[in-house]
Amino acid sequence: MQNDFVLDSAPLRVAGARAAIPRMQEVLAQFRKCRLPVFHVVRVHRQDGSDVEIIRQELFRSQPFAVEGTKGAAVIDELTPRSGEYIIRKTRMSAFIGTELDLILRTLGVTLLVVCGIQTPNCVRTTVFDAIAYNYPVCLVEDAVGAKTPEIHRANVLDMQNIGVRILKTAEVPGFLDVLGAENR
Amino acid sequence: MQNDFVLDSAPLRVAGARAAIPRMQEVLAQFRKCRLPVFHVVRVHRQDGSDVEIIRQELFRSQPFAVEGTKGAAVIDELTPRSGEYIIRKTRMSAFIGTELDLILRTLGVTLLVVCGIQTPNCVRTTVFDAIAYNYPVCLVEDAVGAKTPEIHRANVLDMQNIGVRILKTAEVPGFLDVLGAENR
Numbered sequence: 001m002q003n004d005f006v007l008d009s010a011p012l013r014v015a016g017a018r019a020a021i022p023r024m025q026e027v028l029a030q031f032r033k034c035r036l037p038v039f040h041v042v043r044v045h046r047q048d049g050s051d052v053e054i055i056r057q058e059l060f061r062s063q064p065f066a067v068e069g070t071k072g073a074a075v076i077d078e079l080t081p082r083s084g085e086y087i088i089r090k091t092r093m094s095a096f097i098g099t100e101l102d103l104i105l106r107t108l109g110v111t112l113l114v115v116c117g118i119q120t121p122n123c124v125r126t127t128v129f130d131a132i133a134y135n136y137p138v139c140l141v142e143d144a145v146g147a148k149t150p151e152i153h154r155a156n157v158l159d160m161q162n163i164g165v166r167i168l169k170t171a172e173v174p175g176f177l178d179v180l181g182a183e184n185r
Numbered sequence: 186m187q188n189d190f191v192l193d194s195a196p197l198r199v200a201g202a203r204a205a206i207p208r209m210q211e212v213l214a215q216f217r218k219c220r221l222p223v224f225h226v227v228r229v230h231r232q233d234g235s236d237v238e239i240i241r242q243e244l245f246r247s248q249p250f251a252v253e254g255t256k257g258a259a260v261i262d263e264l265t266p267r268s269g270e271y272i273i274r275k276t277r278m279s280a281f282i283g284t285e286l287d288l289i290l291r292t293l294g295v296t297l298l299v300v301c302g303i304q305t306p307n308c309v310r311t312t313v314f315d316a317i318a319y320n321y322p323v324c325l326v327e328d329a330v331g332a333k334t335p336e337i338h339r340a341n342v343l344d345m346q347n348i349g350v351r352i353l354k355t356a357e358v359p360g361f362l363d364v365l366g367a368e369n370r
Contacts, residue, residue: 053317053318055317055320093317132278133277135240152343
């Protein structure tokens with residue numbers, strides 16, 4: 001959830017991003033309350049764009065995005081990371097490609113991921129499918145995830161549900177975490 | 186395109202697989218005619234299922250699939266690999282995860298992938314998105330790809346088109362390969 005993909009003035013704004021922010025804040029508050037590890041996944045590129053996917057480099061040249069050190073690359077104010085939370089920097093859609101995410105999750109003994117963010121068909125979905133491949137069960141908080149259109153969002157949620165991803169609403173997260181907590185006590 | 190996911194009698198049959206076989210045969214014939222490298226990507230599991238994704242192990246125990254050495258794991262007769270073609274064995278949806286695919290493609294100097302097969306939201310799409318992440322431009326032959334339903338198929342083709350995947354019909358493949366061949370001569 002970075003300014004370049006969320007702010008109303010951002011050229012690469014994802015249309016469904018803003019509406020989902022209050023739900024993301026609720027999920028984040030729940031995780032903080034339960035002292036569960038929080039990962040902020042951000043796309044960050046070098047200024048020259050040499051680390052952008054080849055098929056996106058033309059786009060980057062005409063409209064740079066998520067450039068290291070710019071305000072556009074920063075997490076939106078509403079979801080500012082707190083000290084002790086993990087920032088995962090990536091240059092691809094999936095948070096697992098070329099990052100330390102898997103290694104940190106293993107080190108922490110994490111056995112389940114809860115995913116929010118944008119956008120459903122790209123960064124969210126590639127991360128979810130890679131998580132499944134790496135053997136982390138996944139819950140997707142469907143109303144805390146946004147896409148360009150509601151149709152694209154729904155089609156992707158269905159595909160994820162079909163491979164075994166658990167689909168939750170934000171309102172169900174507290175109860176879900178309570179049950180998990182009780183099981184682990 | 187393995188018997189366990191295609192044959193009418195297969196419990197894990199993908200509904201849209203059979204109808205796309207003639208188109209896959211056409212694409213395959215074109216690649217053979219042009220002497221282009223062909224990769225048959227197959228899911229193959231140990232008999233005990235210990236290499237299956239954790240969230241699918243229950244399914245595997247009740248209904249084993251793609252077990253090493255069985256007829257179900259073999260490529261369907263209509264698309265039998267020929268000597269000299271590459272067989273990529275995998276245990277996950279993406280053909281890139283835990284396989285030698287990327288290394289072989291680099292060694293061959295491959296700069297573009299043309300993708301057919303099943304099924305659109307899972308093995309096809311994860312492979313396509315990973316290819317983009319690894320900097321291989323991708324063409325998807327949309328009528329040589331199948332899914333459970335036409336709606337799921339179409340929604341996934343749209344998402345792939347939106348990230349820059351080139352969408353072709355089988356009938357366009359010969360002309361496309363001609364142009365590529367001319368550019369490389």
